[in-house]
Amino acid sequence: MELPTNPLFDRLGVYPLTAFADKARSLRRDGNGPVHDFSIGDPVEPTDQRIRDALKDAVTPTSQYPSATGQPALRAAIATWVMQRFGVEVNPDTQIQPTSGLKEGIFHTPLALTAPGARKHAAIWGAPGYQPYERGALFAGGTSDPVDLVPDNDWKLELDTLTPSRLDQAFIAWLNYPHNPTGAVVDLDYYRTQIATARNHGFVLGSDECYVDIYRPHDTPPVSLLQAADGDLTGLLVCFSLSKRSGMTGYRSGAMIGDERLIAKLGIMRPNIGTASPDFIQAAAITAWGDESHVAARREIFEAKRQVMRAFFDRVGLETSGSQATFYQWVKVPGGDDRAYADALLAKRIIASPGSAFGSAGSGYIRLALVPDVPGCEAACATWEAGITLGEIPS
Ligand SMILES: Cc1ncc(COP(=O)(O)O)c(C=O)c1O
Structure with a gap:
């Protein structure tokens, strides 16, 4: 029998970064020396x-089902963090939805906002960008509307540059600053402009701020859309997550905060899925927030x-773009062929x-996640530099 299959599998292929995880695993298994893995944003600090x-x-x-809306104490802890971090008051009972990691929250949200054939069917997002913005929309029966971001504009998604007809068919636009993969940041005026455009055209403005607490220690902390909302x-x-700020990728804990009508809809929709965080994860999350x-x-x-990586880039003449916040470095590739460059690094066991x-708007760059420890970064830079000197890695 032929297995009934969602045609999206053929269209989308495997989730892009799983290919890199597989490569890293097979390199580690071959035992031919250290692997310098900068591929997945999953640091190893305890x-x-x-x-x-x-x-x-x-x-x-005794083990019992957790509630889909989260423990009141968790929602209160998130509201307290929002007040302390951004000086913004949110109602923990009506404006907060905890999630099992942010990825599932982003992926599932379109189920509450669109449907096959809906007048508002498109998810706008900036490319290069995080894939679940697109994939969530498609699996919900909507469409994906990526907008190419460019370095000359500091990788900003400017909604008001899109045509009115494009904006009118959107059910959501996702912003993501500090930005994965480029590390670009934005200011409050930028957010104010996007809010106005979203409201004029009647779509939800999603702001994925999972890297908002990952910035250089002496920099001014990145701002939130919540502050611009007045x-x-x-x-x-x-949207926020404990994965990056607290090193809790394996716990799966995030939060969505917003329009109470939408939070209410998510509260109705999400019990259908069964994604509530276990109560012991929620207890850990309360401590983390x-x-x-x-x-x-x-x-x-x-x-x-x-600092290790940037000193190396300076030494060998590699340029970064964005890279102001997050734990990514977005590096311009000599010669412009990012796949060939990543392959040349891979041959040196650097992923x-x-x-x-x-x-495709990300071509010409590679993303390095600051995952290896300091000696690991130093060792990778030494190998990389030797590869450049030998002409095995383009310079
Ligand atoms: C931009 C962005 N948003 C959301 C997430 C999801 O984070 P999590 O599901 O671990 O909370 C990630 C994870 O890498 C990300 O890079």
Whole structure:
């Protein structure tokens, strides 16, 4: 029998970054020396002990279903963090939806906003960008409307440059600053302009801010769409995650904050899916949102790695673009062929993501996630530099 299959599988292929995870795994298995893996944004620093203890202490003898809307104490902890970080008051009962990691939240949200054949069917997003903006829309029966971002405009998605007919058919536009993969940041005026455009054309403005706490220690912290909203969350959905700020990728814990009509719809839709975080994860999340010292410590760790990489780029004449925040370095590839360059690095057991894996507008760049520790970064730079000297890596 032929297996009934969603045609999207053929159209989309495998999730792009799984290919790199597979490559890294097979290199590690061959035992031919160290692997310098800068491909996936999943750093290896241990999760803070207090967070791990909170999880362990919350494992109860009896196991019961968690609630899809999250524990009141978790929503309160998120609201307190929002107030402390951005000076913005949000209502924990009506404006916050916890998620099982942010990715599922982003992927599932279109189910609440569009349907096959809907008048508002398109998800606008900036390319290069995070794939679930597109994939969530397509699996919900909507369409994807990527907009090419360019370095000359600091990788900003400017909604008001799109035609009115394009904007009118959107159900959502996703912003993502600090930006994956380029590390670009924006200011409050930028957000204000996007809010006005979204409201004029009647679509939700999603702002994925999962890297908002990953910035250089001496820089001014990146701003949030919540600050630009001036107390009015109409049509807005602002998203956060503990994965990057707290090193909790394996816990799966995020938050969506916004228009209470949309949060109510998500509260109706999400129990159908069964994605509620287990209560012991929610306990760990409450501890993580309530502490900034471990986040500051992580920023210092990433800064040390960033300095090693940037000193190396300067030495060998590699240029970065964006790269102001996040733990990514977005590096311009000599010769412009990002896939060939990533392959040349791979031959030296250095794994980087070619920019075109994030959309064709990312071609000409590679993304390096600051995952290896400082000695690991130094070792990778030495290997990379030797490859350049020998003419095995383009310069
Ligand atoms: C831009 C962006 N948004 C959202 C996520 C999802 O984070 P998580 O599902 O781990 O909370 C990621 C993870 O890499 C990301 O890069």
